[in-house]
Amino acid sequence: SQLHTLKFKQNEKIEAFLRRVTELRASLIALGEAVKDDALVPIVLRALPSSYRIFVTTLNLSDTTISFEKLVNLLQQEEAMHNKDDEEEQALSSHQKWKGK
Helix, strand or coil, X not given: CHHHHCCCCCCCCHHHHHHHHHHHHHHHHHCCCCCCHHHHHHHHHHHCCHHHHHHHHHHHHCCCCCCHHHHHHHHXXXXXXXXXXXXXXXXXXXXXXXXXX
């Protein structure tokens, strides 16, 4: 199905990606194809970009089963941390450029 070939688009936000997953799932259900929550988790994890590799590895090593809803919450938190790290790197870079002049 289309879920199994799902890819995270370059520069896509987690919220937009998860919306696509949810909409695709709803379309498949409307066509009579059962898509369980627990089937979505590995599909989403495989589709994530390499910047989420540590996140995916940590989840895989945790040896606990999580729901799709819990995964959504964790991914939103992870994206917020990625954004914060990016902002801090930009601030540091700007400060170093200013200091170097």
